[in-house]
Amino acid sequence: MTATEGKTKKFQTPRSFTDKKLSLQKLELKANDIRQDIIKSLEAAGSGHSAGPLGLADIFTALYFDILKHDPKHPDWDDRDILLLSNGHCVPVQYTAMAHAGYLPKKELLTLRSYKSRLQGHPERHALPGLENTSGPLGSGLSQGAGMALTMRMNKQSHRWVYVVMGDGELNEGNIWEAAMFANKYKLHNLIGIVDRNNIQIDGTTEHVMPLEDLRAKWESFGWHVVDVDGNNIEAVIDACSMARAIVEKPTVLIAHTIPGKGVDYMEFDHHWHGMPVGIADVAGAPPKNQQAREALHDLRSLRGKITGDHE
């Protein structure tokens, strides 16, 4: 919080902010780097969630390197967009994307989940500049985002947006639907939800644990504009957010279809990797534990070699 926040004022750009965009190829390479660093930090931590952060790497690359108006050198910039991670257990992807964006040194990623680290197991606002909320217990982020979006409207800040990333399993929480009703009531078009639709949660698939479908119809019936998007396609995510910002009469939610564990062959689609890092246990279908990190990085480096500028 800064003293000037909460007052209407002219849009001011800090000196270090740049809206120069990366090419799609560079964004894809960035996402690949972020995935490798996620594996390394989880291996160092010896605990933590793998599947969600890997699946979200493309979305977080798109957010921090294209979509968000933000400035790592001025995390409290009054005119910044706000990103809330509601499913706090996926925070390794946020820490890693933030490190690549310049909020913290990349070597600090190896302190994840350790004593006195700024990178707490679940994100704490006071621990690290640039984090906008404290989360972990599920279901609260969309409400906080709604409160922020409503305040931006009260303060006549029409140039700011609030993005809230949620898990799909998290949608079991009633608090989410309280927020969904609220955002519709106040027509919070400056609130953009992004549901990580990876179909897994701790106890199994989402449709087994507590069916979410017809998920699109649920959000639509709550008064939201819904965009289905390939959450592992950076260009598609960027386009969907551009569209969401153009919807002015209601809030928008992206149902971002992602592959859990994306980029690591033995993790993809396997819910056993929801809450587990590499290197702590032997798992059916995966390499022995002492080779998991090496093989994951090998997979990612192979993928990296295939990223070309052809499709630009």
Add this chain to the structure above:
Amino acid sequence: MSNLHLLDTKDWGLEPIRKGFGRGLADAGAKNEQIVALCADLTSSTQISLFAEQFPERFVEVGIAEQNLVTVASGMAAMGKIPFTASYAAFSPGRNWEQIKTTVALNNQNVKIIGAHAGLYTGPDGATHQMLEDVAIMRVMPNMVVIVPGDSLEAYKATLAIANDPRPTYLRLARDKSPIMTTDQTPFEIGKAYIYTPGHDLTIIANGTVTSLAVQAAESLFKDAIDAEVIHSPTVKPLDEETIYKSVKKTRAVVVVEEAQRAGGLGGAVSEFLSENLPVPVVRVGVRDQYGQSGTPEQLIHHYGLSKHHIMMAAHHAVDMKK
């Protein structure tokens, strides 16, 4: 004590404590335009209606959704607003404790949690609505200030005080009318306890509606040759340890009176402080691990053992233990 400008018991008026909150929030809102009010479909009974009528553009109706109530407020506080959230204590913090912990207290956002209709004074609504555990569950939350005003005038002053304080705060209010013991000149500060009746033999520490019963009990105890000092401690956290220590150093025996569960509330706070610093007998008057029921406040105060008579019995017990 004369410098507190208290009324004599014969001059006490009667008003629900929540009325003072309603007037206080409206006045605080007039002074500070960053104050916003949120309510969960209980606008009139929580008295947040006074603010809503004067400042409709700063009033947010969230519907019957207490989890959303405090989490939306957390987001507004993050953006520089000072949100006051109101519901019944049974629902907020009764239902949304985790959201308060994670998004308000741990997140250290300046959100005010107003728990109306707390305690036995909720009367005929019965056990589900008579929140008796709120003081205990809010007191154990790091970063949270907890205030239980003794009458409507103090609730007014407490509301203005917390509006000017950056800390997350729980303010507990009662529904039915209770005695007005103070005047406009009576001081209120967050974290301060006040000696309502000076004495030497025993310290009675109370807050909320039952401070009035403690004062009346002290008057009657004087006839029993017990010279009791009554301390009104509206702030449960941070506790005014200095005032309590000075009094108990002199009296060496304590009775705590509160309209809540005996476990964990003001009695818990006082017992914890004294056991580590000045171990003396502490007798707690409150609800004994039971739920409430329908009835008038008077009937329930008697049934659950919080009446003037019960306070006097507790006083004798505490003084006897000194010997």
